[in-house]
Each structure stands twice: as structure tokens, then as C-alpha cells.
Amino acid sequence: MDSCCQTPTNPKTIYTCPSCLRNGKAVPSITLKAMLKPSALENFRPEISYAFCSTPSCDVVYFYDLQIFNKDTLKVPVFQKDNSTEVPVCYCFNWTRERIKSVQDKKQPIDHIREQVQADRCGCEVNNPQGACCLGNVTVFVRSLETLQ
Structure with missing residues (x-):
């Protein structure tokens, strides 16, 4: 069964949120394509591996280096x-x-x-x-x- 709920087998990369400086987790590009509002999606770069910031007090949801997508750029609440x-x-x-x-x-x-x-x-x-x-x-x-x- 190929499921989104299986544990990934790819090597771990450390992603650090540029806002809260906490570690994030890699997120598939299909997620950003599905979640970002159209205006934010225009700034999405599919060749980049983004990460998810789960820190409750941080407004950043997705990031790569200094590019960020905040809560208000998503179609749904997080x-x-x-x-x-x-x-x-x-x-x-x-x-x-x-x-x-x-x-x-x-x-x-x-x-x-x-x-x-x-x-x-x-x-x-x-x-x-x-x-x-x-x-x-x-x-x-x-x-x-x-x-x-």
C-alpha cells in the first residue's frame, strides 16, 4: 500500500524556519500546490524543497531559506x-x-x-x-x- 501515512525513507535534511528559528519538516510540493491561495501560488517555486513550520506562535507555515508563506496565504486554517x-x-x-x-x-x-x-x-x-x-x-x-x- 502506497500511502501518505507511511514513514518516508528519504534522508533527513534539517530545515530551520527563518522566523522562529525552530526546525521544520520537509513537505511535498503537491501540498503547497493544494494549500496556497492563487496569489501565493504564483510565488511558489516547484524546484525548491519547502518545509513546514509547526511552531504555534510563528506565522510562517512554509519556508525555504528566506522565502516564506504565512498563515494568511493558505486556503485553510492550520x-x-x-x-x-x-x-x-x-x-x-x-x-x-x-x-x-x-x-x-x-x-x-x-x-x-x-x-x-x-x-x-x-x-x-x-x-x-x-x-x-x-x-x-x-x-x-x-x-x-x-x-x-
Whole structure:
């Protein structure tokens, strides 16, 4: 199964966000093509390998060297950078913070997403701004709810 939720086997490169100076993770170019608003897409350079900045307090979402794309250049809000209850934690299957909080069994979102991944239905590389599987984000969010109880 060739899935967006598989672990990549390519060598790791260190990317440092020019704004917050924290490490970012490589993101496929298809993600930027899917996420950027048309005005920002005109400045996208497909030959460059961009990275995703997950730092919540940083406005930068994608970067390469000094070229950046901020939150306001994306078509969707970014889970890591927007605390709204309606922002998706899982973009493929619309598991928002609010929806996850509303289910009785907090494992239900994780199980549901795993089933969809197994059925090769996820499209994280084009639906999720981080360009990678959301299951880690969902798991961390669910655990944070469990510690509050």
C-alpha cells in the first residue's frame, strides 16, 4: 500500500524556519500546490524543497531559506497555528477539535482514521497543510483531553 501515512525513507535534511528559528519538516510540493491561495501560488517555486513550520506562535507555515508563506496565504486554517474548535485535526475526514470532544469514546477518531488509512482513502499530502499523516496530531490531541479528565 502506497500511502501518505507511511514513514518516508528519504534522508533527513534539517530545515530551520527563518522566523522562529525552530526546525521544520520537509513537505511535498503537491501540498503547497493544494494549500496556497492563487496569489501565493504564483510565488511558489516547484524546484525548491519547502518545509513546514509547526511552531504555534510563528506565522510562517512554509519556508525555504528566506522565502516564506504565512498563515494568511493558505486556503485553510492550520491546526498547529489556530486554536479554534472548528479547525480540523484530521483534514481528510473532518475530525475537528469540537467533533473529537463530542464523542463519548475518545478512541473512535483514531480507530476511524486508521480504518480509512488501511482502506487507502487518506489524502494527507493534499488535504493536510503539514503534508503528512494527521494521526499523530489526533493521538496527541486525544491524550491531552484524557489528561484533563
